Amino acid sequence: KDEEPGGVDLRNPPKGPIVLGFSQVGAEGGWRRANTASIRKAAVRNRIDLNFKDAGGDPKKQIADVHSFIDARVSVIAFAPVVETGWGEVLRRARDARIPVVLTDRLIDETDTSLWASSIGAEFASEGNLAAIYLENDYAGTTGTVNVVEILGANGATPTKLRAEGFAATAAKTGRLNIVDQATGDWTKDGGKAAMRELLERNKRIDAVFAQNDDMGLGAVIALEAAGKKPGSAPKIVTVDGTKAALQGLADGKLTYVIECSPEIGEPLMSVVVDLFHGGRVPKRIPSEKAVFDAETAAEALLDRTY
Numbered sequence: 001k002d003e004e005p006g007g008v009d010l011r012n013p014p015k016g017p018i019v020l021g022f023s024q025v026g027a028e029g030g031w032r033r034a035n036t037a038s039i040r041k042a043a044v045r046n047r048i049d050l051n052f053k054d055a056g057g058d059p060k061k062q063i064a065d066v067h068s069f070i071d072a073r074v075s076v077i078a079f080a081p082v083v084e085t086g087w088g089e090v091l092r093r094a095r096d097a098r099i100p101v102v103l104t105d106r107l108i109d110e111t112d113t114s115l116w117a118s119s120i121g122a123e124f125a126s127e128g129n130l131a132a133i134y135l136e137n138d139y140a141g142t143t144g145t146v147n148v149v150e151i152l153g154a155n156g157a158t159p160t161k162l163r164a165e166g167f168a169a170t171a172a173k174t175g176r177l178n179i180v181d182q183a184t185g186d187w188t189k190d191g192g193k194a195a196m197r198e199l200l201e202r203n204k205r206i207d208a209v210f211a212q213n214d215d216m217g218l219g220a221v222i223a224l225e226a227a228g229k230k231p232g233s234a235p236k237i238v239t240v241d242g243t244k245a246a247l248q249g250l251a252d253g254k255l256t257y258v259i260e261c262s263p264e265i266g267e268p269l270m271s272v273v274v275d276l277f278h279g280g281r282v283p284k285r286i287p288s289e290k291a292v293f294d295a296e297t298a299a300e301a302l303l304d305r306t307y
């Protein structure tokens, strides 16, 4: 009777240190670096031994890294999946070894939800919805369709899929935003620049750009300026993340809106890790913070934005 749901005997609690095996997507841009910094800082603050591995954007390496956490018998495993697929076998192995798993930032494509204890991150579809709502609102009182091009993140990742779905669903409601083309920018500034160049070559009239993250949007700004355009107004650009560089871009009038997706999930992650270590119950889903910035609110947020 003196047992918590996780099967821990409260008269004989587990002894530390708590070891967290964490596998990160990579270091593809400003958001990801801020996410890693938040996790490292929170681990130190909570006295958790962090075994950190960087997948370098490689799904196979990431799965091998998670296997290595099981071999090392860490207390808890957490990871931000590079892609959604391929997780069944390694997570069943973690479950058999009684090592709890937490998904951070992104999700996985597995129907057996008992494979993970909790997930912490943003509601990506609603970020896409918000991007379309704000953009569409700017055209209130005007007529005609608005030609939008989309710069997508890497293939197979949850935010790529869900941000596109959220944006398309809102656009389809009124038919005002016409998504005329898409190109992949792989989450990076260079990728966004190359994608924008491609989109400019293929499309005569582009009224707005939805870049699925800040880095790609800032890359698109470079390509648009080189083509003699005025990014921020013609075309308008909406991005997702809320990094300092993008907020500065907004304040300078080079971006139109930024939808925030907070990378600062280190503290909620460590709190879940501590609870799982002690056999406690944890929420299955913990959403991260979001907001929408325009030029005015970006200037305010810049005063204390650290990433």
Ligand code: AHR
Residues within 6 Å of the ligand: 028, 029, 031, 032, 105, 106, 159, 187, 212, 213, 214, 215, 240, 241, 261
């Ligand atoms: O999964 C979150 C996304 O991944 C961020 O929007 C992007 O910047 C990062 O690479």
